Amino acid sequence: MSALKWGQGKGKGAAGPALFSLPLSFDHFVLPRVLRRPVRILARLGEGEFQAPRFSAAIMSAVLIASSGAYGAYLGGHADGIVQSITARTGFAVDQVKVVGNRQTSEIDILDRLELDGWTSLIGFDAEAARERIATLPWIEVAAVRKVYPHTLEVRVEERQAFALWQQGSDLSVIEKDGAVIAPFSGGKQVLLPLLIGAGAPAKAPEFLAKIEKYPDLATRIRGYVRVGDRRWDLKLDNGITVKLPEDGEDQALAELVGMDHDKGLLSRDIAAVDMRLSDRLVVQLTPEAATQREAALNEKPKMLKRKPETKI
Structure with a gap:
């Protein structure tokens, strides 16, 4: 209890616990349970009694480097690419596309609008942006793109009616x-x-x-x-x-x-x-x-009349 209740059992003028030489003694004050262990470790660290676990420096360095890299990727606009790369290599890469409803529009044109690169992750794939790109094809009237986990895209289209x-x-x-x-x-x-x-x-x-x-x-x-x-x-x-x-x-x-x-x-x-x-x-x-032919026939008619023999009475 002495580690939790500061000031109890201490005589007048007795020195209370300190963190980095700063007194932390308060009469009859008890820290919340969630803060007890962190404060105790910090107090020991300030008194020089705490020893860090092995490889803690390497772990902290790795965490620092990873967090710095993640922050840099975020600032540089590469976060989506990193997510795509990681998830694609863990079983979520798009490897099947189903196209339904196309008659005049070729599947090649539709696949081109999906902009798949072989390592596109289904998790990070923007289905709405792909739908908008497909809708720009000449024959497409309505388009829908749906993710089917773990690795399939389904594209449904309705085409315009030719008159x-x-x-x-x-x-x-x-x-x-x-x-x-x-x-x-x-x-x-x-x-x-x-x-x-x-x-x-x-x-x-x-x-x-x-x-x-x-x-x-x-x-x-x-x-x-x-x-x-x-x-x-x-x-x-x-x-x-x-x-x-x-x-x-x-x-x-x-x-x-x-x-x-x-x-x-x-x-x-x-x-x-x-x-x-x-x-x-x-x-x-x-x-x-x-x-x-008609003109020739009309011209021939008078000649035929002239050749007609006279009838004797």
């Missing part, structure tokens, strides 16, 4: 239904998308293509939808015929076109264009070959 191809001059792009450009045309299955040509075509295309869908036989033959002056449409068919639709009354013109093709095979003839811009008439333009 058509849009040609402006020599540029050919894949667009969404609202006209937003997704990415340049890269081939493959994208070639099956409707081809829109001309300024203003993307804005008017959804409504117009919905009308065309009512006539499947005609729709399968159309290779291009040309917006003319942002006022009306020309249809480019697979056999080279151009159908010039009017500004107003598109529905009626399409119905008449399909009817004439069904009844008279209009779109299978040797013609270059069908002009329906005038409401009271339909103009058919022959191909150069057909026009030459």
Whole structure:
């Protein structure tokens, strides 16, 4: 108890305990339990009675060096790298990546945005930053990156929906239904998308293509939808015929076109264009070959009439 209760059992004028020659005696005062041992050791150290354990100097030096290195790494911005390196070598290195939902976006592009270096630790990996990088890819609409411990990353993406191809001059792009450009045309299955040509075509295309869908036989033959002056449409068919639709009354013109093709095979003839811009008439333009043949036939007709023998009565 003499080590805990200072001043007890001491006579008047007796010297109390001291720390580094400073008196620590207080009448009837007891230190809290948690402080007793540290204060006792400090008192012995001040009186020269305490002997440090073996290798304590080496341990303290190592602690000092380690703490200095950690502090320096923190100030230099290298703390994350140290954490990454240590945790990666203790079984948390990313060695598997699962990518789900990509169709137009290659896995290579997604892996490139993850910025893995072979020793990336799952613990220190910034999933949100990786998600933001993946979201910048042209086809990606929504992206999510999830850590699956101990060493797997799971990437789920939702891609934008392609509606058509849009040609402006020599540029050919894949667009969404609202006209937003997704990415340049890269081939493959994208070639099956409707081809829109001309300024203003993307804005008017959804409504117009919905009308065309009512006539499947005609729709399968159309290779291009040309917006003319942002006022009306020309249809480019697979056999080279151009159908010039009017500004107003598109529905009626399409119905008449399909009817004439069904009844008279209009779109299978040797013609270059069908002009329906005038409401009271339909103009058919022959191909150069057909026009030459027609002209030759018309020139031959008078000769045939002259050769016809006279009939005797």
